[in-house]
Amino acid sequence: MACSLPPEILDLIVDHLRDKPSALKKCCVLSKSWVPQTRRYLFAHIRFHYTEHSIKSWKLAFPDPSNSLAQHARTPFLCEQNPSALEDPDVGCWIRTFYRVESLHVNALGRSYGVSFVQFHGFSPTLRSLTLTHTSTPLQEIFNLICSFPLLEDLGLTTIVPKRDTDGWNIPSTSPKLTGYLKIKGGLRSVVRRLCDLPSGLHFSKIRVSHDNEEPTLTTDLVSRCSDTLKYLTISHYASGAFFFQLR
Amino acid sequence: MSVDVSRMPSLDLSKATNLTHVVFRCGRSTQWVTTTVKTAKSKNLRHIAVNSFAINMASIEGAVHREWEDLDHLLDQLWTSHSIRPRVIYRRGTGEDDGDLASRSLSKLTKRGVVDMVEYKCRSGRR
Numbered sequence: 340m341a342c343s344l345p346p347e348i349l350d351l352i353v354d355h356l357r358d359k360p361s362a363l364k365k366c367c368v369l370s371k372s373w374v375p376q377t378r379r380y381l382f383a384h385i386r387f388h389y390t391e392h393s394i395k396s397w398k399l400a401f402p403d404p405s406n407s408l409a410q411h412a413r414t415p416f417l418c419e420q421n422p423s424a425l426e427d428p429d430v431g432c433w434i435r436t437f438y439r440v441e442s443l444h445v446n447a448l449g450r451s452y453g454v455s456f457v458q459f460h461g462f463s464p465t466l467r468s469l470t471l472t473h474t475s476t477p478l479q480e481i482f483n484l485i486c487s488f489p490l491l492e493d494l495g496l497t498t499i500v501p502k503r504d505t506d507g508w509n510i511p512s513t514s515p516k517l518t519g520y521l522k523i524k525g526g527l528r529s530v531v532r533r534l535c536d537l538p539s540g541l542h543f544s545k546i547r548v549s550h551d552n553e554e555p556t557l558t559t560d561l562v563s564r565c566s567d568t569l570k571y572l573t574i575s576h577y578a579s580g581a582f583f584f585q586l587r
Numbered sequence: 588m589s590v591d592v593s594r595m596p597s598l599d600l601s602k603a604t605n606l607t608h609v610v611f612r613c614g615r616s617t618q619w620v621t622t623t624v625k626t627a628k629s630k631n632l633r634h635i636a637v638n639s640f641a642i643n644m645a646s647i648e649g650a651v652h653r654e655w656e657d658l659d660h661l662l663d664q665l666w667t668s669h670s671i672r673p674r675v676i677y678r679r680g681t682g683e684d685d686g687d688l689a690s691r692s693l694s695k696l697t698k699r700g701v702v703d704m705v706e707y708k709c710r711s712g713r714r
Contacts, residue, residue, distance in 0.1 A: 555596035
């Protein structure tokens with residue numbers, strides 16, 4: 340039996356079930372007309388293990404970008420254990436099919452050299468949250484990536500150990516307003532200095548930072564830069580850094 | 588594990604005039620917490636939390652204990668002057684009588700009942 344409901348009623352039903360994947364899956368097989376609405380939530384949260392094999396599998400499964408599940412992905416879009424696939428020119432085309440992603444988390448754990456983020460630049464104009472973890476990519480490239488997302492609000496930088504921190508530093512011409520949260524753990528010194536250089540300034544309302552014994556003025560400077568907007572501040576010192584993310 | 592954090596420098600929060608919540612995640616030493624809280628000038632400050640779950644409260648003694656007393660005194664003053672009720676997250680030791688150690692380190696606050704003492708428990712359920 341064809342199940343035809345007015346679209347606004349169908350939207351109401353599916354919206355109501357947004358946090359119940361098992362119910363959404365049942366809706367998905369109920370009728371073809373229900374599929375697009377249910378996919379919007381079913382595939383909003385994709386955990387993607389970024390390997391060459393997984394990219395090939397994805398392309399094979401969804402050869403037509405206009406019909407790909409990528410368009411439903413919102414958050415989190417997680418890349419882990421990056422192989423050399425990131426340098427593949429096809430990756431640029433592939434990554435741009437995820438043009439509605441709002442949150443990007445790149446974990447480059449295991450890479451002894453810096454991951455290139457060039458192909459990620461501006462791939463999703465609606466990106467609001469960016470987290471980079473365990474990367475030794477040069478800071479210039481990291482900040483070029485940050486500045487390629489005009490609506491970016493939240494920024495997480497964990498264990499950023501740039502290999503070529505001494506390279507030249509060109510301040511980006513534009514930068515997002517950065518009005519959400521900032522989480523920094525490790526690599527504080529170099530990251531904060533670059534952050535303070537951004538042309539649009541810093542407007543974070545929440546900051547979680549690992550305090551640096553060697554350069555305490557950096558944290559103070561960071562707080563001062565956000566003085567008008569900062570409401571929530573969490574300071575963790577190095578000794579308890581291992582517990583940084585446990586409570587929340 | 589004992590980590591010397593006595594030289595932990597304080598922060599200057601005087602320019603953060605809209606600050607409402609401050610959370611400190613500290614080790615044994617709380618001197619930097621005390622000096623940092625003293626710099627806060629925000630009239631909107633409503634919440635101060637001290638998370639010391641990374642240490643065993645039973646290991647607090649001597650100079651470190653005095654630092655906790657100083658913090659206790661300061662937070663007590665803040666309660667009196669600004670009605671800011673602090674929240675302290677602590678970890679118990681392995682002994683049965685360790686439960687009151689955290690309270691003893693913040694005696695003024697606990698006597699007046701103006702602090703929320705929360706025992707930290709690992710996600711695995713172990714202490």
